[in-house]
Amino acid sequence: MNWLSRKITFSFFIILSLGFLALFVIDKAVESRLNNLPIISNVSNFELTNFDNQKFTNDQLVGKLSLISFIFTNCEDACPIMSSHFSILQKRFYDSNSIQFISITVDPSFDSKDILKDYSKNYSIKDNWFFLTGDLQAIISLAEDGLFVSAALLPTGHSTRFILVDQNANIRRYYEGTDESSIFEIQNDILTLLDT
Amino acid sequence: MNIRLFFRSALLSTILAYLLIFIGGLVRVSGAGMGCPNWPKCGDNWIPPTNVDFEQFNLTLAWIEFINRSFGAILGISIIVLCFLSIKYFYSNKKILSISFLSLFLVIANGVVGGALVWTNLNPFIKTFHMILALALVSSLSFLTVESYKNLRDKKIILNSASLPNKKIILIFAFLIIIEILLGTGIRTNIEIIQTEFPLLNKSEQLDSIPFYKYFHTFLGFTLLFLSFYLYKKFSNHSLRIIKSLNTFILCMIIVQILLGELLVFFELPQLARLFHTWGSSWLVGISVIYYNLIDYELA
Known part of the structure; x- marks a missing residue:
C-alpha cells in the first residue's frame, strides 16, 4: 500500500468512525426526549364546568394530549402571558385533533361563565380550549392533590406552571408558563408524545 | 524547528x-x-x-x-x-x-x-x-x-506560472462556494422557522414551503461540479502533486455534497446526511483558502 492510499484509507476510517459516533449521539438524543417525559402520576378524578355549561371531567383527558394551566381573568401579570403562550401553541397545532388546552380559573366567585367566555375570545380560536370553573375547594384539591401544583393564597398565589398530560391522563411534565422558552420545549414534547 | x-x-x-x-x-x-x-x-x-x-x-x-x-x-x-x-x-x-x-x-x-x-x-x-x-x-x-x-x-519549486491554475478561477470558485453556503444556510433557516411555526407539517411539506431560491442552491451546486471538473481535467497531468490532489479532492467533495444534498431532499432530511452536508461545506471553504494561498506562493 503506498503512502497516498494509506492516507485515504485512514481518512475514510476516521470519517466512518465520526459517522457512527454521530449516529449514536443522534439516537441517544431521540431516546432521551422520551425518557425525559416520565409518567409522574395519574390525574385524579375531577368534575368542573366549561363556560358553555358543559361538564368537563377527568374522563375527557383520555385520548388526547392536554396542556393545563391555572389562571384568573383579573390577573394582570402572569396570566396574560400564560394565556398568550397557550394561544401560540393552539395556533401552531391548529390542524391536530389530538391536543386540547385547559385553563382553570382560581377565582370562581368572580370568574362567571360569561366572564370566562369573554376572556376566551381574546385568546382562543378553536373549540379545543376549555375554560373551566367550579367549586373553589374542588379546584384547590385538583391543583394540589390531582396535579401537584401549589394553590395557596388564591387567586394571586396560583401556580404559573403548565402541566402536560398524556392520552392516558398521566402527568408527563411541568413547564414554567410565563417563560417564553417553554413554548419551544412544549412543542418538542408534544411532537414526541404524538409520535409514540 | x-x-x-x-x-x-x-x-x-x-x-x-x-x-x-x-x-x-x-x-x-x-x-x-x-x-x-x-x-x-x-x-x-x-x-x-x-x-x-x-x-x-x-x-x-x-x-x-x-x-x-x-x-x-x-x-x-x-x-x-x-x-x-x-x-x-x-x-x-x-x-x-x-x-x-x-x-x-x-x-x-x-x-x-x-x-x-x-x-x-x-x-x-x-x-x-x-x-x-x-x-x-x-x-x-x-x-x-x-x-x-x-x-x-x-527550496521553492520553480514552476512555469503558465502551467498553474489561474488565481482568478480559484477566487471565483471560492466566491461561488460562499454564495452556495449562504443559500444553504438560508434554506436551513427557512426550514427551522417553518418547523417552529407549523410543527405539524411533515418534512416534504416543509421543503415545499421554501421559496424558489432553493433551486438556485441546486443549480449552483451543478455549476460548481462543472467548474471543479474543468479544474480536474485541465490540471490532471500537473507536475506538482499537490495541485492534482487538491483538484481531485475538490471534485470528489462536490460530488459527495451533491449526493448528500439529493439525499436530504428525497429522503426527507436524514440527520446524518445534514450533518455531513454542513461539515463538507466547511471543508470546501478551507480547501479554497489553501488552494489560493498555494498558487499565490508558487507564483511569487
Missing part, C-alpha cells in the same frame, strides 16, 4: 476547528442547542449535573451541548498558544501575526455568539451567524497552516 512548532500548532488548531464544526453540527441536528438552558454555565454549575429532576434538564442533551462548549474552550486555548508562538517567531511577519490574532478574536466572538444563541432561544439568524463565524475561523486557521508551511520549505 521553531517555525515547525508554529506550523504544527496551526495545523492542530485547524483540525480542532474542523472537529468543532462537526460537533456543532451534531448539536444542531440532535436538537441539543438548549441542552444547557443558560450560558456560560450549564444549569447552576459549569459542568452539567449527572442526576437531576426531569423538569429542568435533559441530561443527554446537556452533555452533548457541554462537550461542544468544552471543545470550543480547548480550541480557544490552542489558539492562545498559537498567538504566543506568532509573537515569538513571526513578530516581523505582520500577515501571520495579524491573522493569528484575528483567529483568537473569531474564536472568542463565536463563543459569545454561542451564548447569544442560548439567550435568544436558538434564534435561526444567530445560528447562521454562528456558522459563518466558524467558517471564517477555519479559513484563517487554514491560511496560517499553509502560510507557515511555506516558511518551512527552504
Whole structure:
C-alpha cells in the first residue's frame, strides 16, 4: 500500500468512525426526549364546568394530549402571558385533533361563565380550549392533590406552571408558563408524545 | 524547528476547528442547542449535573451541548498558544501575526455568539451567524497552516506560472462556494422557522414551503461540479502533486455534497446526511483558502 492510499484509507476510517459516533449521539438524543417525559402520576378524578355549561371531567383527558394551566381573568401579570403562550401553541397545532388546552380559573366567585367566555375570545380560536370553573375547594384539591401544583393564597398565589398530560391522563411534565422558552420545549414534547 | 512548532500548532488548531464544526453540527441536528438552558454555565454549575429532576434538564442533551462548549474552550486555548508562538517567531511577519490574532478574536466572538444563541432561544439568524463565524475561523486557521508551511520549505519549486491554475478561477470558485453556503444556510433557516411555526407539517411539506431560491442552491451546486471538473481535467497531468490532489479532492467533495444534498431532499432530511452536508461545506471553504494561498506562493 503506498503512502497516498494509506492516507485515504485512514481518512475514510476516521470519517466512518465520526459517522457512527454521530449516529449514536443522534439516537441517544431521540431516546432521551422520551425518557425525559416520565409518567409522574395519574390525574385524579375531577368534575368542573366549561363556560358553555358543559361538564368537563377527568374522563375527557383520555385520548388526547392536554396542556393545563391555572389562571384568573383579573390577573394582570402572569396570566396574560400564560394565556398568550397557550394561544401560540393552539395556533401552531391548529390542524391536530389530538391536543386540547385547559385553563382553570382560581377565582370562581368572580370568574362567571360569561366572564370566562369573554376572556376566551381574546385568546382562543378553536373549540379545543376549555375554560373551566367550579367549586373553589374542588379546584384547590385538583391543583394540589390531582396535579401537584401549589394553590395557596388564591387567586394571586396560583401556580404559573403548565402541566402536560398524556392520552392516558398521566402527568408527563411541568413547564414554567410565563417563560417564553417553554413554548419551544412544549412543542418538542408534544411532537414526541404524538409520535409514540 | 521553531517555525515547525508554529506550523504544527496551526495545523492542530485547524483540525480542532474542523472537529468543532462537526460537533456543532451534531448539536444542531440532535436538537441539543438548549441542552444547557443558560450560558456560560450549564444549569447552576459549569459542568452539567449527572442526576437531576426531569423538569429542568435533559441530561443527554446537556452533555452533548457541554462537550461542544468544552471543545470550543480547548480550541480557544490552542489558539492562545498559537498567538504566543506568532509573537515569538513571526513578530516581523505582520500577515501571520495579524491573522493569528484575528483567529483568537473569531474564536472568542463565536463563543459569545454561542451564548447569544442560548439567550435568544436558538434564534435561526444567530445560528447562521454562528456558522459563518466558524467558517471564517477555519479559513484563517487554514491560511496560517499553509502560510507557515511555506516558511518551512527552504527550496521553492520553480514552476512555469503558465502551467498553474489561474488565481482568478480559484477566487471565483471560492466566491461561488460562499454564495452556495449562504443559500444553504438560508434554506436551513427557512426550514427551522417553518418547523417552529407549523410543527405539524411533515418534512416534504416543509421543503415545499421554501421559496424558489432553493433551486438556485441546486443549480449552483451543478455549476460548481462543472467548474471543479474543468479544474480536474485541465490540471490532471500537473507536475506538482499537490495541485492534482487538491483538484481531485475538490471534485470528489462536490460530488459527495451533491449526493448528500439529493439525499436530504428525497429522503426527507436524514440527520446524518445534514450533518455531513454542513461539515463538507466547511471543508470546501478551507480547501479554497489553501488552494489560493498555494498558487499565490508558487507564483511569487
